[in-house]
Amino acid sequence: MARRIKIPATKYPVERFTLDNGLRVVLTPDRSAPVVGVAVVYDVGIRSEPEGRTGFAHLFEHLMFQGSENLEKLAHFRHVQGAGGTFNGSTHLDYTDYFEALPAGALERALFLEADRMRGPRLTEENLLNQIDVVKEEIRVNVMNRPYGGFPWLKLPPVMFRTFANAHDGYGSFGDLDSATVDDAQNFFDRYYACGNATLAVAGDFDVATATEMIRRHFGDVPARPAPERPDFDEPDLDGERRDTYTDRLAPLPGVASAWRVPDPISSFQDYLPFVVLAEVLTDGDASRLVERLVQRDRTVTSIGGYIGFMGDEFQVRNPTALLLQAHMPPGGDAEKVLRTVDEELDRLAADGLRPGELERTQARIATHLLRDTDAVLGRALPMAVLELQRGRPEMLNELPKLVGEVTEAQIVAAAATLRPERRATVEVLPGATA
Amino acid sequence: MSTKSLPDLIPDAKLKLPREAERTIAGGLTVIAIRRPAVPLVELRLRVPFGKTPLPRATLLSQALFTGTGTMTSVDIAAELQTVGGGLSAGLDPDKLLISGNSLASGLDRMLEILAAVLTDPAYPNDEVGTERDRLIDHIQVAQSQPAHLARTALLKRVYGKHPYAIQTPEPEQVRAVRPAQLRALHADRVRPEGAVLVLVGDINPEKAIDAAEKALGSWTGPAKDGRIPPAPPLEPGPLLLVDRPGSVQSSLRMALPALERTDPDYAALQLANLVFGGYFSSRWVENIREDKGYTYGPHTGIEHFAAGSTLMVAAEVATEVTGPSLLETLYELGRIASLPPGEEELEQARRYALGTLRLGMSTQAGLAGLASMYAGFGLRLDHLREYTAALSSATREQVAEVASRFLAPAKAVTVVLGDAEKVQGPLSALTAVERGAE
Numbered sequence: 001m002a003r004r005i006k007i008p009a010t011k012y013p014v015e016r017f018t019l020d021n022g023l024r025v026v027l028t029p030d031r032s033a034p035v036v037g038v039a040v041v042y043d044v045g046i047r048s049e050p051e052g053r054t055g056f057a058h059l060f061e062h063l064m065f066q067g068s069e070n071l072e073k074l075a076h077f078r079h080v081q082g083a084g085g086t087f088n089g090s091t092h093l094d095y096t097d098y099f100e101a102l103p104a105g106a107l108e109r110a111l112f113l114e115a116d117r118m119r120g121p122r123l124t125e126e127n128l129l130n131q132i133d134v135v136k137e138e139i140r141v142n143v144m145n146r147p148y149g150g151f152p153w154l155k156l157p158p159v160m161f162r163t164f165a166n167a168h169d170g171y172g173s174f175g176d177l178d179s180a181t182v183d184d185a186q187n188f189f190d191r192y193y194a195c196g197n198a199t200l201a202v203a204g205d206f207d208v209a210t211a212t213e214m215i216r217r218h219f220g221d222v223p224a225r226p227a228p229e230r231p232d233f234d235e236p237d238l239d240g241e242r243r244d245t246y247t248d249r250l251a252p253l254p255g256v257a258s259a260w261r262v263p264d265p266i267s268s269f270q271d272y273l274p275f276v277v278l279a280e281v282l283t284d285g286d287a288s289r290l291v292e293r294l295v296q297r298d299r300t301v302t303s304i305g306g307y308i309g310f311m312g313d314e315f316q317v318r319n320p321t322a323l324l325l326q327a328h329m330p331p332g333g334d335a336e337k338v339l340r341t342v343d344e345e346l347d348r349l350a351a352d353g354l355r356p357g358e359l360e361r362t363q364a365r366i367a368t369h370l371l372r373d374t375d376a377v378l379g380r381a382l383p384m385a386v387l388e389l390q391r392g393r394p395e396m397l398n399e400l401p402k403l404v405g406e407v408t409e410a411q412i413v414a415a416a417a418t419l420r421p422e423r424r425a426t427v428e429v430l431p432g433a434t435a
Numbered sequence: 436m437s438t439k440s441l442p443d444l445i446p447d448a449k450l451k452l453p454r455e456a457e458r459t460i461a462g463g464l465t466v467i468a469i470r471r472p473a474v475p476l477v478e479l480r481l482r483v484p485f486g487k488t489p490l491p492r493a494t495l496l497s498q499a500l501f502t503g504t505g506t507m508t509s510v511d512i513a514a515e516l517q518t519v520g521g522g523l524s525a526g527l528d529p530d531k532l533l534i535s536g537n538s539l540a541s542g543l544d545r546m547l548e549i550l551a552a553v554l555t556d557p558a559y560p561n562d563e564v565g566t567e568r569d570r571l572i573d574h575i576q577v578a579q580s581q582p583a584h585l586a587r588t589a590l591l592k593r594v595y596g597k598h599p600y601a602i603q604t605p606e607p608e609q610v611r612a613v614r615p616a617q618l619r620a621l622h623a624d625r626v627r628p629e630g631a632v633l634v635l636v637g638d639i640n641p642e643k644a645i646d647a648a649e650k651a652l653g654s655w656t657g658p659a660k661d662g663r664i665p666p667a668p669p670l671e672p673g674p675l676l677l678v679d680r681p682g683s684v685q686s687s688l689r690m691a692l693p694a695l696e697r698t699d700p701d702y703a704a705l706q707l708a709n710l711v712f713g714g715y716f717s718s719r720w721v722e723n724i725r726e727d728k729g730y731t732y733g734p735h736t737g738i739e740h741f742a743a744g745s746t747l748m749v750a751a752e753v754a755t756e757v758t759g760p761s762l763l764e765t766l767y768e769l770g771r772i773a774s775l776p777p778g779e780e781e782l783e784q785a786r787r788y789a790l791g792t793l794r795l796g797m798s799t800q801a802g803l804a805g806l807a808s809m810y811a812g813f814g815l816r817l818d819h820l821r822e823y824t825a826a827l828s829s830a831t832r833e834q835v836a837e838v839a840s841r842f843l844a845p846a847k848a849v850t851v852v853l854g855d856a857e858k859v860q861g862p863l864s865a866l867t868a869v870e871r872g873a874e
Contacts, residue, residue, distance in 0.1 A: 005519050005539060008475040032473040033798035034448055070439050074722060081717045082784035083444055084791010103791045105445030112442050133729025133754075137685070141732050141752045145685045147580045249682075252576045285522060286501070286513035296509065299566055302573045330573055361517035368520035368539055371474045375799040433580055 004360050007367045007405040010374055014395040015208055016388065021224035022196030023118075025215055026384045026394045028203045030377075036204035037377030038110040039099040040118065041385040044192035045092045046170035047233050052179070055135070055172015058091040059180055060188050062131040064098060065089065067122035076113055083109050092311055093170070094318045095386060101378050104205040108214050111202075115218040118195055123185045132177050139171050147250040151429050152257035152326050153310045159244045160259050160425035165233045166320060194225035201385035201394065204377040234320055237261050242425040249432035253302075256335035258342070258426040259322035260419045262308060266318060266390060274411035275323050276314050277404060279306040280362050281354070281412060282345075283325070287361070289345050294327065300338050301327040315400065316386040323419065335428045343421055350417040354409050367401035447790065450824055452817050453803065456641035460649040462656040464628035467807055468641035468648075469817070471800050476520075477543045477637030477644075478800045480808035481534040481550070484630045485527065486662035486742065488621060490602060491609040495564070496618050496626075497527040498571045500534070502563035505556040509563050512549060519545045523553075529600050529664070530742040531812060532626070537801070540638040547651035555655050557622050564615040572607045582680065582752070586687035586853040589678045589872060590748075594691045594849050598667055600741060628652070629659035632811040636804040667744030669693070670849050674868035675762075679856035686758040686854030688765065690749035693842050694738045697745075697813055701838050703789075703826035708839040709736055709747060710785035712772045717784060720768045728764065730757045740813070747842060755855055759862025762852075766845045766866065773844040776836035789827050793820065 015027040049056045067073040080087040085102030098117075100110045143149035154169050161167040200219065202211055238261065263271040282290045283306035294301045304327040309317040327338055373379040374397060384394035396403075455469040485493055501523065502509045516522055519542020525534045538546045578584045588604065595601035633652070635644045670693055695702045706714075713720035713736035724730045734751035753761040777785075796802045797820070807817055852863060856871065863869050 005542060007520075008539065008541075010474060030473070032471070033794075034451075035795055035798045070441075074717070074726060078717045078784060079441060081715055081788045084447075084787045084794065086792065086795065087716075101795050103444075103447050103794050105447055106791070108442040109444060112439070116439070130726065130729045134725055134732055137730070137732040137752065137754060140685045140754065145582055145683060145752070147577060250580055252580045253573055285517060287510045287517060288513075292510055295570070296563070296566060299569065302570045328573070328577070330569060357514070357518065361514060364520035364539060364542075365517045365522065368476060368522075368537060371476055371539075372537060372801065375474045375476070375801065377798065 005364050007364060007401050008371070009402055010371060010398050012374070012380060012398055014384070016394065017212070019216065019219055021220070021222055022226070023219055023222065024199045024388055026199065026201040026388045027208055027211055028201065028380050028384055028394070029206055029208055030203065031205045034104045034205050035101060035377050036104050036107045036110070036202060036206055037099065037101045037381035038107070038114060039097055039201045039378065039381040039385040040114045041095050041097045041199050041389050042193055043095055043197045043227065043230065043389055045094045045096055047093050047165040048192065049168070051164050052176060053184065054168050054176045055170065056176070056180060056184065056188065057096060058171065059131060059135050059177060060185055061089045061091045061096050062135060063123060063127065063185055064117050064121050066127040066131065068117040069119045070116050071113070073122070073127060076117070079109060079113055085110065091170070092313060092316065095316070095389060097382060097385065099378055099382055107202070107206055107211065111214050111218045114200065115222060118193070118198065118219065118222050121189065123182050123189070125182055128180065128182055128185065132180065135177060136174060143171060147248060147252065147433065148255060148429065151248070151255060152324065152427055155246065155427045155429070156257055156259055156324070156425060157310060159242050159427050160238070160322060161235060163233070163235050166235060191228055194227055195219070195222045196225060197227035199385045199389045201381040201388065203380035203384065233318070238423050238425060241422050245428040245430060247430045247432040251429055251431045252433045253331060253431050254329045254333045254335065255327065255429040256329065256338055256426065257324060257326035258339065258424050259324045260423050261320060262323050264319035265314070265321060273403060274407050274415040276308055277362060277366065277407045278412050278415045279308055279323055280366055281358065282306045284362060284365060289349065290325070290342065293345055294338065294341060298341060299330070300333065300341065301329050303328050316383065316390070318390065339426065346416050346419050350413055353413055359409055359412060363405045363407070366404050370401050370404070447794065450821060452820065454641060455817065456645055458645050460645065461653040462628050464631055464633055464652055464655060466633045466635070466645045466648045467811065468639060468644040469634070469636040469803055469807060470639060470641050471636055471803055472638040474800065475540045475638045476537055476800060477540045477635055477639055478804035479523070479536045479546065480634040480804050482632050482808055482812055483532040483626055484530065484659065484662045485532040485625060486530050486664040487599065488625055488662070491605040492613050492617050492621050493527055493532070494605050495568055495571055495610055495613045496621055497525045497532055499559060499564050499567040499618060500525045500557070501553060502567060503558040503560045504552040505558060507552060512553065515549055516546060521546045523550060529603055543635070543639065543644065544647050544651070547647055551651040551655060554626060554652070557619070559615045559618045559622070561615050564618060568610060568613065572610050575604060575607050575610065578604065582683065582685070582687045582853055585678065585680065586689050586851060589676060589853060590689045590691060590849070590851045593676050593851055594670060594746065596668060599664055600667060600743065625660060625662070627657035627659050628655050629657065632808065634804050634808045634811065636800045636807065664743040667741070670847060672847055672849055674870040675850040675852060675863060676872050677856055677860055677863060677869050678851065678853045678872040680853050681855055681857070683853070683855045684755055685752045686755055686852050686859055688751045688753055688758070688761060689851045690765070691849045692747040692749065692847055694745040694747040695842070697740060697815065701834070703823060704830040704834040705838045705842055706738065706789060707782065707785050707827065707830055708772060708835045708843055709738060710788060711777045711781055711835070712736065712768060712843055713749060715788055719771070720765065723768060724751065724761055724764050728760070730754060730761045742812070755858050758852065758854055758859040759865060762863060762866055769843055769845040769848065772839045774840070776832045779832065782832055782835060786827055786830070790824060793824065
């Protein structure tokens with residue numbers, strides 16, 4: 001019954017060095033496909049936005065694409081795509097990433113482009129106003145004009161957290177976005193976009209010596225600026241259940257999401273990792289605890305998902321963070337009943353432990369997901385850049401499937417026992433649309 | 436400020452295709468196995484032709500395919516797959532049922548066994564089908580509250596008229612009427628190996644993987660029904676169709692233009708014309724309405740291929756107050772690409788993007804699996820990439836201009852706007868004839 005499959009590992013080589021100006025570099029060559037991935041990650045995110053400037057970290061990410069020392073507006077996009085590549089950037093709670101995937105022969109071009117904007121973006125009034133408009137359209141598409149917009153990643157933090165850094169809307173209010181100035185942007189760049197506050201990772205088809213030389217040539221003269229001190233964003237755990245309810249005028253069906261604080265993902269990794277596995281034990285697939293119970297047996301939800309980190313980035317998030325469960329319910333669904341059943345299943349898990357094979361099969365499936373992500377050059381460059389930034393251990397990407405496989409039943413049971421109703425923050429979405 | 440110059444590109448190495456094998460196994464299934472050992476996994480795609488199936492039943496079948504077999508419950512199936520790090524799911528489009536999944540490479544045999552049980556011994560248990568039916572109905576209801584879904588639904592109806600492609604999502608009440616016995620009958624009738632293609636990509640020995648597929652799936656037999664769909668009708672341009680969504684803070688602008696199928700000698704030139712117009716970020720249309728005007732966040736265009744016809748789709752969500760100006764700029768950019776040849780440099784840029792992103796698409800197991808399966812649906816194999824890259828490399832400005840004049844002309848577009856009609860009808864009517872959709 002519980003035949004255990006061996007969890008395999010990748011062996012991507014990892015080279016690390018730091019330039020004189022403080023930029024930390026990770027190289028992970030793999031010549032199985034003629035492509036490269038380049039990622040630059042800055043140690044600043046939504047949590048560092050000043051009050052009155054909600055959404056600013058994300059707006060600033062847009063401004064990093066609007067031209068730099070040697071590049072006109074539009075040039076960055078054209079040079080990446082005109083080299084056969086793709087690009088993007090994204091703003092997270094604790095970091096902001098910029099990345100390209102390209103044919104191998106375009107590596108030096110990508111390094112040039114990233115170095116140029118690390119020296120400084122062209123911050124103009126015109127570009128700022130244009131990108132405020134674009135960001136507002138992004139928020140309309142993803143939040144305001146669709147059902148369940150921002151549920152739960154924007155809706156749950158203000159219920160769970162008390163400090164501005166952790167609780168505020170990372171997309172930003174239109175009022176705050178409109179009041180952003182070029183000076184704000186310059187100050188933000190000066191303070192946070194220092195090369196001492198950044199990492200660069202390159203993955204894929206390249207020669208280490210050649211790439212090292214290119215990196216020194218292009219990034220070596222970026223002026224050294226020290227990393228700002230990073231505040232501790234910790235706040236006390238919940239001292240009682242917290243709840244909120246709102247009506248979504250576009251939503252046809254009710255939904256509910258809950259979150260519980262988990263141990264510090266970095267300083268307490270050993271205690272944190274079991275929660276990553278627990279989320280999957282509870283919700284990964286038809287054979288998981290909560291899907292079997294709530295979707296199949298009780299039919300009180302139509303779907304349920306569980307994960308860690310409000311943006312689903314469990315190995316790239318800092319403290320404080322949470323394990324989340326989110327469910328959509330059928331018409332007339334009762335969130336109270338769903339939560340009671342979740343509690344019952346958590347109690348059962350804490351009291352009776354796991355079934356034979358349950359942990360092993362969950363670990364095997366997590367391994368597949370982790371390995372699959374690393375097949376893409378950016379699936380290595382991006383996480384390695386963040387692992388270097390937050391932990392100084394990019395090689396951990398190779399180790400994750402094995403580490404997940406070492407989590408024990410006792411650890412899962414102990415983790416489940418901490419998910420008590422009185423430590424829970426919950427937000428309910430009520431349907432405001434006539435179905 | 437120092438001036439630095441952009442580094443040159445090192446030209447791409449010759450296109451290298453991965454090692455693969457292909458065989459039609461006992462029972463009639465075609466199996467393509469491709470080796471990419473970079474990570475110790477295997478990707479699986481099985482496409483089963485599913486044209487001319489009744490939409491509500493076919494949709495529920497795709498949702499309920501893994502609910503049980505003669506010997507396994509839905510939980511058993513999921514647990515057994517997980518044991519080898521595996522997972523399978525099914526999806527439907529008007530041409531096919533597509534089963535997708537992956538597992539640890541060492542679990543391939545077991546994943547194939549479970550797949551075989553699902554294909555040859557399906558139970559469609561009443562209870563589980565009932566659960567999936569209710570979930571599907573809820574899911575459709577949620578989809579119907581999403582502007583992108585509503586706009587696409589209106590566009591498909593306008594484009595395809597009475598053709599089967601016109602409706603691709605069933606109504607909730609139609610799904611409610613489907614019985615488990617009908618799924619069993621549809622499965623027996625149409626989930627058959629003839630004409631189906633299984634693609635396996637990963638850390639595998641291609642020949643051995645096909646042997647494993649034959650061992651597991653050799654007993655899956657049966658003739659294919661004729662599922663061929665009649666050719667899609669030509670587009671009939673007419674007034675802009677305005678569908679009201681009161682209170683909408685954005686308008687969903689959609690256009691359909693004619694297009695060529697993948698094997699047409701002019702297809703590469705059309706793809707390049709599409710890119711120059713709006714098919715990637717550094718296109719004229721995106722640079723105009725996003726980076727210059729700030730009207731929108733993620734405008735995109737692309738050629739959509741179905742077995743019975745291809746269409747070039749244009750899509751943007753724009754702020755309600757700039758709906759008219761957004762249409763104006765879109766018509767302008769279409770008119771420009773249809774009337775004047777592209778510049779030398781912008782064509783080179785689009786060409787390199789097309790060639791480069793093909794290589795990126797081939798650089799992962801999942802990318803190769805998707806590409807090989809999609810090509811197989813059109814009777815093509817991965818070696819078509821050689822022909823296609825050669826055509827992309829050699830297309831001239833004149834060829835691109837010529838296809839653009841035939842396919843990207845604004846006069847040929849079918850246009851739908853979903854938005855707050857009270858606010859946008861006036862501005863849109865200033866530019867073109869507008870008719871209101873049924874509400």
